Structure formats: C-alpha cells, structure tokens
Amino acid sequence: MGFLALQSLTKRYGDFSAVQDLDLSVGKGEFVSLLGPSGCGKTTTLQMIAGLVEPTSGKIMLDGRDLTHEKPNKRGLGIVFQSYALFPHLSVAENVAFGLEMRKVNRAARDARVKDVLALVRLTGMEDRYPRALSGGQRQRVAVARALVIAPPVLLLDEPLSNLDAKLREEMQFELSRIQRSTGTTTIMVTHDQAEALSISDRVVVMEAGRMTQVDAPYRLYENPATAFISSFVGKMNRLDGVWRQGGADIRGVQLPCAPSEMSENTPTTFAIRPEKIALCATGSGQIDGTITNAFFLGDAWLLHVETAAGMVAVSMPNRGEEPARAGMAVGLSWPPFALRAEGPAERPS
Amino acid sequence: MTTNRVTPWLLVAPGAVLFLGLVLVPLVLTGVLSLHGYNHTTGIQPDFTLAHYRAVLSDDYYLGIFWRTFRIAALTTLICALIGAPEAYILSRMRDPWRSVFLLVIIGPLLVSVVVRAFGWSMLLGSSGLVNQAMQALGLPSTRLLYTETAIVIALVHVMLPFMAIPVWTSLQKLDPAVEAAALTLGASPFTALRRVVMPQVTMGMLSGSLIVFGLSASAFAIPGLLGGRRLKMAATLVYDEYMHELNWPLGATIALLVLIANLVIMLAYNRAVEARARRTLG
Numbered sequence: 001m002g003f004l005a006l007q008s009l010t011k012r013y014g015d016f017s018a019v020q021d022l023d024l025s026v027g028k029g030e031f032v033s034l035l036g037p038s039g040c041g042k043t044t045t046l047q048m049i050a051g052l053v054e055p056t057s058g059k060i061m062l063d064g065r066d067l068t069h070e071k072p073n074k075r076g077l078g079i080v081f082q083s084y085a086l087f088p089h090l091s092v093a094e095n096v097a098f099g100l101e102m103r104k105v106n107r108a109a110r111d112a113r114v115k116d117v118l119a120l121v122r123l124t125g126m127e128d129r130y131p132r133a134l135s136g137g138q139r140q141r142v143a144v145a146r147a148l149v150i151a152p153p154v155l156l157l158d159e160p161l162s163n164l165d166a167k168l169r170e171e172m173q174f175e176l177s178r179i180q181r182s183t184g185t186t187t188i189m190v191t192h193d194q195a196e197a198l199s200i201s202d203r204v205v206v207m208e209a210g211r212m213t214q215v216d217a218p219y220r221l222y223e224n225p226a227t228a229f230i231s232s233f234v235g236k237m238n239r240l241d242g243v244w245r246q247g248g249a250d251i252r253g254v255q256l257p258c259a260p261s262e263m264s265e266n267t268p269t270t271f272a273i274r275p276e277k278i279a280l281c282a283t284g285s286g287q288i289d290g291t292i293t294n295a296f297f298l299g300d301a302w303l304l305h306v307e308t309a310a311g312m313v314a315v316s317m318p319n320r321g322e323e324p325a326r327a328g329m330a331v332g333l334s335w336p337p338f339a340l341r342a343e344g345p346a347e348r349p350s
Numbered sequence: 351m352t353t354n355r356v357t358p359w360l361l362v363a364p365g366a367v368l369f370l371g372l373v374l375v376p377l378v379l380t381g382v383l384s385l386h387g388y389n390h391t392t393g394i395q396p397d398f399t400l401a402h403y404r405a406v407l408s409d410d411y412y413l414g415i416f417w418r419t420f421r422i423a424a425l426t427t428l429i430c431a432l433i434g435a436p437e438a439y440i441l442s443r444m445r446d447p448w449r450s451v452f453l454l455v456i457i458g459p460l461l462v463s464v465v466v467r468a469f470g471w472s473m474l475l476g477s478s479g480l481v482n483q484a485m486q487a488l489g490l491p492s493t494r495l496l497y498t499e500t501a502i503v504i505a506l507v508h509v510m511l512p513f514m515a516i517p518v519w520t521s522l523q524k525l526d527p528a529v530e531a532a533a534l535t536l537g538a539s540p541f542t543a544l545r546r547v548v549m550p551q552v553t554m555g556m557l558s559g560s561l562i563v564f565g566l567s568a569s570a571f572a573i574p575g576l577l578g579g580r581r582l583k584m585a586a587t588l589v590y591d592e593y594m595h596e597l598n599w600p601l602g603a604t605i606a607l608l609v610l611i612a613n614l615v616i617m618l619a620y621n622r623a624v625e626a627r628a629r630r631t632l633g
C-alpha cells in the first residue's frame with residue numbers, strides 16, 4: 001500500500017455523484033496529477049484529502065493512519081488553493097510564518113525556516129511586501145512557500161497555474177517540479193491542462209464524470225490511452241472509422257497496416273493515429289496519398305489537413321525553417337508501422 | 351475650448367448648489383447666530399460676543415450632558431459591534447432561502463419609524479411593562495428601567511444594529527472563503543482562523559459601521575427624548591430645549607456647533623487610528 005491511499009472514496013450531493021469509488025495509491029515522494037475536464041470532481045477529490053469536504057463513503061489513509069474523519073487543522077497537509085487564498089492583511093513573511101506560528105515554533109526558528117523557504121521559491125527580499133503588491137507568479141510562490149514551510153507529508157495543489165499567462169505558466173511548471181524534487185514532498189496536483197499534467201508529473205490520473213478512468217505514467221498515457229475520451233483529451237488524435245480485416249485496417253476500402261489488436265474479423269472499428277506520427281513523403285511512396293486542403297502555421301510547427309481516400313487526416317510537422325507544403329499540393333503520407341491503432345468498436349458502423 | 355472649460359462647472363453645479371444651500375448656508379447662519387448676544391427680555395441682540403461659548407464650556411451642567419452623550423454613543427457603538435459583527439458572520443454563512451429571510455429580519459426595523467419603536471420600548475420597559483412583569487413573575491424586585499441611560503442604550507442599539515451589521519456583512523461578502531480554509535489547513539483552530547484571518551479583514555466594515563452608529567447615536571433625538579424623559583438629556587434634546595422652551599436661540603446654536611465639532615474630532619481621530627493601519631495592508 002502506498003504512502004497516501006484513497007479507498008473507494010465517494011462524494012454524493014443528493015443523487016449526484018461528484019466523485020465515485022476512487023481508488024488511488026500514491027507513493028512517497030511521488031508527483032501525481034489529477035487531470036480531467038471541468039466538473040469531473042478533481043477539486044472535490046482534493047478537498048476531501050484536505051478535509052474541507054466530508055466524503056460520503058470510503059477511506060483516506062496516510063502512512064497507515066486513517067485520516068477520513070480528521071479535522072483539516074489536524075491533518076497537517078499543505079494546500080495551495082486555485083485562488084492562492086493568501087492572507088491579504090499579512091506580509092509575505094507573516095503569511096509564510098502563519099503555519100509555524102500555529103505549531104508554536106519559537107520566533108528564531110520560525111524566522112530561519114521562513115527565510116529558507118522564501119529562498120527556495122526565489123522570493124528573498126520580498127518579506128515585507130503585502131500580497132496585493134505582488135505579481136500573479138509571486139503570489140503563487142508565496143502560496144507554495146506557505147504550504148511547504150510546515151514540511152507537510154503531502155502537498156495538494158489545486159490548479160495552481162491556471163491564472164498565469166502561457167510563458168509564466170511554463171516557467172512555474174518547471175519551478176514547481178524543481179521545488180518538489182528538492183524537498184521530496186509527495187504532491188498531488190489538480191489540472192485540466194493536459195500539457196501541464198504530462199510535463200511535470202510522475203503519474204497522471206485521468207478523471208471523467210467523477211470516476212477514475214486511467215492511471216499511468218505520462219508517456220504511457222499518451223501512447224496507450226485507455227478510452228476514446230482520453231485519447232482525444234490528452235493530445236490531438238486523428239480518428240477514422242473502418243473495419244478490422246485480415247489483421248489490419250480497412251478504411252473506406254483502403255487497406256492500411258495497423259498495430260495488433262483483439263478485434264474480430266469484420267468488426268466496425270475506430271482507428272486512431274496522432275498527427276505528429278505522420279510524415280510527408282513523395283506521392284506513391286507512403287501508406288496513402290492525399291491532397292493538402294489547409295496549412296496552418298503554429299510557429300514551432302505546421303498543422304496540415306490532408307484529404308485522403310480514407311478521410312481527412314491532420315498532420316503536424318515541426319517547423320524546420322522552410323515552407324513545407326502549400327494547400328493544393330499532392331503528397332504521400334507515411335508513418336511507422338503500428339502508429340495506427342485500433343481504438344475500439346466504431347460508434348456507428350461505416 | 352470654452353465649452354470644455356464650462357462643462358465641468360455646469361456638471362457639478364446641481365450638487366454644489368444643493369450642498370451650499372442645504373448644508374453650508376444653514377451652518378454658517380447657525381455660526382453667526384451663536385455669536386449674537388441674548389437678553390431674556392429683549393431677545394437676540396445685534397452685537398457679537400463669545401459669551402455663550404464661555405458659558406457652555408464652563409458650566410458643569412452642559413459638560414455633564416456632553417459627557418453623557420459621548421458615553422451613550424460609545425457604549426451603543428461597542429454593543430452594536432459586539433452583536434452586529436457576529437450577526438453578520440452568521441448571516442454570511444447561511445444558505446440562500448434563510449439568508450434572504452434573515453437579512454430582511456435585520457433590515458426590517460428600519461422600515462418602522464423610530465418614534466414608534468421608541469414608544470414600543472417605553473411600553474416594554476415601563477414600571478408595569480412586560481419586562482418588569484416578567485421580573486416580578488420570577489421573584490426579582492421590580493427595577494426602574496424607563497427614563498434611565500440603560501433604556502436609551504437598549505433602544506439605540508436596537509435602532510442602530512442594521513447600520514453595523516450591513517457594512518460588516520458587505521465586507522464579509524468580499525472575503526474569499528478559501529482564505530479561512532487555508533488558515534484551517536495550516537493548523538489554526540476555527541476560532542483562531544476567525545480571530546486572526548476573518549476579523550482583520552472586516553475591520554473596514556466595522557470601522558464604517560462604527561462611524562455611522564456613533565454619529566447617529568450622538569445626534570439621536572427621538573429616543574433620548576422619549577426614553578430619557580425630561581431630566582435625562584442628551585445633546586440633541588438639549589439643543590431642542592434651548593430653542594423651543596428657553597427661546598435662547600444663540601445658546602442653542604452654540605451647543606449645536608460645539609457638539610458638531612466634538613463629533614467631527616472624535617470621528618476623524620478614530621477613522622485615522624483604525625484606517626491608517628487597515629489601509630496599509632488591505633489597500
């Protein structure tokens with residue numbers, strides 16, 4: 001059993017299940033993300049761990065101790081709220097010292113700890129500022145420092161980066177990951193941003209409508225999404241409906257090689273391939289030919305829409321400094337064998 | 351260009367005229383009146399003198415009434431803060447149908463005339479009123495409540511409570527509930543979280559509530575008039591008596607101005623003391 005274990009954790013509001021039978025075991029020092037669309041129960045899960053929402057049923061165990069009915073002020077977990085929830089009437093140093101003060105740590109030790117933690121989050125020199133005089137990123141770091149200073153066994157982060165602009169957000173992701181590694185604190189982060197979840201966590205928990213649908217390392221999650229929902233929620237995906245035939249795909253009469261699957265012969269099947277797995281090549285030399293209908297420039301990459309006999313396929317290719325293709329060009333598409341996967345039975349037979 | 355210069359003046363004109371006509375002019379006239387002499391047989395004299403100011407400031411009778419006014423207003427403010435702040439906190443924690451109902455209960459008294467409410471209290475507190483009857487039924491000796499400072503304070507608190515509860519409630523509305531939750535997760539007990547985190551953030555609300563309550567209490571007329579009786583005077587009733595019974599308008603004007611100045615000084619000093627601290631941190 002892990003360091004932090006959730007056992008069939010459930011929260012119901014009337015007839016509505018916000019979280020349903022969640023089972024999760026988190027190892028010591030691990031960084032786990034809860035990923036899912038809005039309203040799927042991520043915040044509810046986090047707040048149950050924090051003790052701010054009472055579970056309807058199930059258990060929360062921390063290091064062998066049953067936390068389920070413990071009051072939030074007795075749990076000793078560190079929490080960073082989505083809104084940061086800093087104390088606006090206290091300075092940065094006083095905000096960070098609050099948790100230590102509640103633990104009756106003496107003045108000298110407190111000041112030393114606060115100084116260390118502020119250095120860790122790179123806020124040295126800001127001790128006497130008030131939260132309203134800080135930027136969004138600085139506020140977030142104060143919130144992290146305030147949660148870390150009590151040396152919590154578990155750090156809970158509720159969409160800590162959602163209020164930041166794209167650049168700061170990326171910086172803070174690496175900052176968070178650096179802090180987490182240097183303190184070795186077990187961390188659970190809620191996010192609805194798949195890139196954030198993939199980039200900094202050891203494992204990603206995907207939630208859908210109150211249920212956990214997949215728990216995996218970021219790379220494996222991306223490569224082997226368990227459901228059609230996950231494959232479209234995590235990264236981009238081309239989806240083509242066809243039939244499983246002779247150990248491969250038959251999409252509108254086009255035979256394509258496909259990763260092995262347990263589909264039975266002639267089952268209507270949805271096939272999926274990631275846009276970045278496809279490369280352009282000369283017509284006739286790839287798996288299929290087509291015509292570019294749209295070319296979108298994204299800065300670091302091109303996104304091409306290619307009309308083929310099997311349907312519309314999105315292709316993404318890195319920007320290498322030359323204009324690769326224009327709308328109207330005839331191209332061939334090639335991909336490594338097995339990049340095309342049978343995702344499951346087609347919703348409607350083709 | 352010319353219209354640009356005139357427009358701002360035209361825009362402030364209605365407000366300025368209203369302010370000048372209804373506040374400044376009467377105030378200046380009162381000031382002038384307070385400087386005229388007064389003679390019991392011939393009335394207001396055309397000469398100017400500071401005699402009334404000297405008389406008021408050196409007479410223990412007047413100073414006693416000023417002191418009582420200040421004491422009653424301060425006590426009312428304190429009691430209103432002690433009742434109104436928790437009341438507002440409880441209100442802010444209620445769910446919706448109840449919150450609207452209780453908000454109405456708090457504001458409700460404002461819809462009834464102060465005079466009617468003062469009469470209500472005088473019936474309750476009278477020597478054979480409900481309160482005394484209840485005390486007798488419990489075997490306690492009957493006490494004189496009506497025409498005491500206690501009666502005035504009770505009735506004033508009743509009238510002023512909404513003016514404290516509503517500003518505090520408004521500042522509680524602006525509070526992020528996660529801030530209190532954050533204090534809890536950092537190990538604070540619910541009471542400590544309330545004291546260290548919620549209370550400091552509603553200081554501004556309590557400050558404005560206190561100023562309103564203090565100002566209104568210090569200048570209250572109907573309640574001390576009806577519940578204090580003829581003997582127990584406060585500043586406003588004293589001014590009324592000078593004008594209407596003694597007919598000594600200059601003396602009445604002097605008292606009115608002195609009370610106004612004292613009130614202003616107290617409120618500004620209080621505002622300074624509390625606001626300076628709150629502003630620095632809360633912005």
Ligand SMILES: Nc1ncnc2c1ncn2[C@@H]1O[C@H](COP(=O)(O)OP(=O)(O)OP(=O)(O)O)[C@@H](O)[C@H]1O
Binds near residue numbers: 036039044
């Ligand atoms: N007090 C409540 N009463 C009733 N339903 C609630 C309550 N709190 C949350 N819910 C519902 O529970 C579900 C899960 O809410 P939760 O806040 O956990 O979502 P989330 O995954 O954090 O979403 P987001 O990404 O938008 O923050 C939502 O559908 C929400 O409407």
Ligand SMILES: [Mg+2]
Binds near residue numbers: 042043044
């Ligand atoms: Mg949420």
